[in-house]
Amino acid sequence: MLTSDNAFSTALALIMSMDSALISIVMLSLQVSLMAVFIASLLALPLGAALALWRFPGRNVVIVALNALMGLPPVVAGLCVYLLLSRAGPLGEWGLLFTPTAMVIAQVILVLPIIAALTRQQVEALHGEYAEQLNSFGLTRSRMIPTLLWDARFALMTVILAGFGRASAEVGAVMIVGGNIDGVTRVMTTSIVLETSKGNLPMALGLGIILLGLVTMINAIAHVIGETAKRRLG
Amino acid sequence: MKKATALITAGALGMTFSGTLMAADDYITLASTTSTENSGLFDAIIPTFTEETGIEVRVVAVGTGQAFEIGRRGDADSLLVHDTAGEEKFVAEGYATERLNVMYNDFVIVGPSDDPAGISDSENVIEAMQRIAESESPFASRGDDSGTNRAELRLWEDAGVTAEGEWYRELGSGMGPTLNTAAGMDAYTFTDRATWVAFENPQDLTLLFEGDEALFNQYGSLLLSEERHPDLKHDLAAQWHEWLVSEEGQQAIADFEVDGQQLFFPNAE
Amino acid sequence: MTIYQAPPVATLQLENVSFVHRGSTLLKPTTLQLAGCHRTLIMGPNGAGKSLLMRLSHGLLTPTSGSVHWQSEPPAQAMVFQRPVLLRRSALDNLTYVLAINNPPRPELKGLSRKAQAMSALEKFGLAPLAKRPARVLSGGEQQRLALARAWLLNPRVLFLDEPTSALDPAAIKAVEDAVLEFHHSGTRIVMTTHDLHQARRLANDVLFLHNGELLEHTPANVFFTAPSSPEAGAFIRGELVW
Numbered sequence: 085m086l087t088s089d090n091a092f093s094t095a096l097a098l099i100m101s102m103d104s105a106l107i108s109i110v111m112l113s114l115q116v117s118l119m120a121v122f123i124a125s126l127l128a129l130p131l132g133a134a135l136a137l138w139r140f141p142g143r144n145v146v147i148v149a150l151n152a153l154m155g156l157p158p159v160v161a162g163l164c165v166y167l168l169l170s171r172a173g174p175l176g177e178w179g180l181l182f183t184p185t186a187m188v189i190a191q192v193i194l195v196l197p198i199i200a201a202l203t204r205q206q207v208e209a210l211h212g213e214y215a216e217q218l219n220s221f222g223l224t225r226s227r228m229i230p231t232l233l234w235d236a237r238f239a240l241m242t243v244i245l246a247g248f249g250r251a252s253a254e255v256g257a258v259m260i261v262g263g264n265i266d267g268v269t270r271v272m273t274t275s276i277v278l279e280t281s282k283g284n285l286p287m288a289l290g291l292g293i294i295l296l297g298l299v300t301m302i303n304a305i306a307h308v309i310g311e312t313a314k315r316r317l318g
Numbered sequence: 319m320k321k322a323t324a325l326i327t328a329g330a331l332g333m334t335f336s337g338t339l340m341a342a343d344d345y346i347t348l349a350s351t352t353s354t355e356n357s358g359l360f361d362a363i364i365p366t367f368t369e370e371t372g373i374e375v376r377v378v379a380v381g382t383g384q385a386f387e388i389g390r391r392g393d394a395d396s397l398l399v400h401d402t403a404g405e406e407k408f409v410a411e412g413y414a415t416e417r418l419n420v421m422y423n424d425f426v427i428v429g430p431s432d433d434p435a436g437i438s439d440s441e442n443v444i445e446a447m448q449r450i451a452e453s454e455s456p457f458a459s460r461g462d463d464s465g466t467n468r469a470e471l472r473l474w475e476d477a478g479v480t481a482e483g484e485w486y487r488e489l490g491s492g493m494g495p496t497l498n499t500a501a502g503m504d505a506y507t508f509t510d511r512a513t514w515v516a517f518e519n520p521q522d523l524t525l526l527f528e529g530d531e532a533l534f535n536q537y538g539s540l541l542l543s544e545e546r547h548p549d550l551k552h553d554l555a556a557q558w559h560e561w562l563v564s565e566e567g568q569q570a571i572a573d574f575e576v577d578g579q580q581l582f583f584p585n586a587e
Numbered sequence: 588m589t590i591y592q593a594p595p596v597a598t599l600q601l602e603n604v605s606f607v608h609r610g611s612t613l614l615k616p617t618t619l620q621l622a623g624c625h626r627t628l629i630m631g632p633n634g635a636g637k638s639l640l641m642r643l644s645h646g647l648l649t650p651t652s653g654s655v656h657w658q659s660e661p662p663a664q665a666m667v668f669q670r671p672v673l674l675r676r677s678a679l680d681n682l683t684y685v686l687a688i689n690n691p692p693r694p695e696l697k698g699l700s701r702k703a704q705a706m707s708a709l710e711k712f713g714l715a716p717l718a719k720r721p722a723r724v725l726s727g728g729e730q731q732r733l734a735l736a737r738a739w740l741l742n743p744r745v746l747f748l749d750e751p752t753s754a755l756d757p758a759a760i761k762a763v764e765d766a767v768l769e770f771h772h773s774g775t776r777i778v779m780t781t782h783d784l785h786q787a788r789r790l791a792n793d794v795l796f797l798h799n800g801e802l803l804e805h806t807p808a809n810v811f812f813t814a815p816s817s818p819e820a821g822a823f824i825r826g827e828l829v830w
Contacts, residue, residue: 171392181393217672219647235675263378281494282356283519317721
């Protein structure tokens with residue numbers, strides 16, 4: 085019988101054992117999700133800021149589309165990347181399907197709209213406050229972007245964490261494009277699915293507890309850094 | 319300084335990452351079924367193969383229907399599935415050049431231990447399935463076009479039962495999730511023996527019917543067409559294909575046991 | 588005291604400048620010339636269009652009709668707002684930030700590093716001990732002085748100030764007024780809005796008087812305060828409520 089008690093003891097035993105397979109799964113999860121968030125941030129922060137500053141025809145369409153894509157089902161993102169990277173697909177020659185790189189690509193697609201849409205909101209609000217002063221300095225809009233992103237950094241850290249949350253929690257996309265290959269593309273979430281399908285529910289829940297613990301730890305670190313800096317900078 | 323930190327982080331991330339990516343090139347991707355993966359067969363036999371040949375086998379475990387699709391698109395180097403009719407069609411369509419029998423196990427019907435449809439003393443599987451349909455006892459079907467699902471649907475057809483209605487629940491899930499669901503709602507379900515024996519959450523489910531020849535579950539290995547997908551690792555895949563039906567391969571399959579029970583029976587000709 | 592002899596300031600010309608927002612005319616067509624290195628005070632009751640006229644002159648807003656132009660190369664300009672807009676960084680970083688934008692250093696600071704230039708501006712405005720403090724936790728008076736120090740580093744030939752003292756206590760007001768005079772001594776033209784008559788008397792060379800979006804007077808300060816030509820300005824000076 086499954087009780088939360090033996091899930092916790094399983095989780096604890098897993099952590100204590102420092103099982104090398106578990107460690108490699110945890111490391112791969114972190115690598116894939118952190119990499120995806122890093123790449124998505126690199127693209128989405130300037131994109132969101134540009135969307136906040138420029139008025140152009142169709143801008144509202146882009147904003148609505150980005151907001152809608154925040155709810156893109158991971159499976160759909162996974163399927164699109166699968167069709168793209170499949171040997172029969174347009175990028176098939178790269179041979180990336182069933183590799184960690186494919187998982188990163190899928191997660192970038194999931195995370196990018198979140199970071200871009202929320203960055204747009206944050207930067208637009210800050211721009212409302214800064215616009216006259218920055219105009220007075222003679223800054224063009226493209227030169228305002230670094231200033232606005234830097235000054236919105238605390239809010240944007242939360243935005244990036246939201247992206248990381250989505251990346252580390254999703255399973256639909258990485259399952260399809262990674263294939264859950266033991267030792268190659270098996271991450272925390274796909275392991276949980278696998279253990280569940282084996283009926284090994286304490287193990288599945290134990291892995292879930294470890295995943296939650298990791299995500300909590302990363303959020304806590306970011307929170308402490310953010311709060312300290314905020315207190316220092318007002 | 320902050321920029322430098324970010325760059326270093328990115329660099330480090332990239333390095334560790336490319337480390338993972340730059341694994342040995344001597345590997346093949348094998349599309350196979352959840353039953354073989356979940357039971358632990360591959361964990362038992364692949365290391366032996368890798369030791370002999372130096373070829374790593376990366377298993378993508380999906381339903382048989384999806385495995386065929388992966389094969390058609392050229393996304394795997396080799397296929398090991400269990401739907402003989404589908405496999406022969408796959409060869410006929412020119413996606414594979416050769417199909418070989420590798421092993422078999424059998425399907426069983428599991429259900430709640432009080433057996434409300436009374437199938438345990440059925441003469442044969444047709445009768446067992448008719449009893450489930452007549453009593454309208456809940457039945458959980460994979461409904462995912464997998465090999466197991468295809469076998470189940472053929473049996474309903476042979477039993478002259480239209481599998482639909484309140485009692486018949488198509489889950490659209492793999493074998494494991496289907497067993498979890500069947501256990502949760504006290505339903506009968508049709509499963510391969512390997513997944514069942516290795517399954518750890520049976521709750522009140524118990525094995526109720528087995529042993530009919532119609533429940534024979536044949537696994538076949540497919541050698542993919544070099545003409546269709548020239549980029550695949552055909553040489554390595556051929557080694558795997560041949561090893562499976564070789565003496566060593568067949569012995570490795572026979573040696574795999576869960577709880578002292580042999581789950582797959584080699585039958586290469 | 589040696590006064591740095593700055594070259595003459597370019598003349599600002601507004602021709603038939605009007606501003607309409609959502610159907611209501613906030614500034615009626617206005618023609619105006621701001622010449623010489625004066626301290627010009629823009630006065631008038633709330634809602635008269637003082638800040639609007641200033642923003643149009645500085646180029647923050649585009650007029651609905653008419654034109655705003657300088658009669659030669661547009662000079663270096665800076666603006667100090669009623670509520671200072673400071674970046675979420677230290678006081679020092681707020682200053683090095685503007686130095687990094689593109690402006691050439693003030694002549695007397697030439698050759699110094701950005702940080703050294705910023706420190707000298709902090710010292711000049713009595714903020715040196717606060718260099719490392721986050722700008723946005725400073726007091727209102729300190730923030731406004733920091734905004735002035737920032738404007739100082741921009742070495743403007745024209746400095747716009749929009750009600751810079753309206754939220755400050757008397758000591759802080761004194762510091763801002765001293766800074767305004769300091770800017771002027773170094774050759775910077777001052778354009779400043781205020782609704783404080785006493786402040787206007789202390790600072791003004793000439794006065795622009797606005798009422799209901801209309802420029803009623805542009806006269807030297809001594810004339811404006813003794814013999815205003817419009818009845819509205821007269822009432823304003825006598826401290827009556829003007830609408």
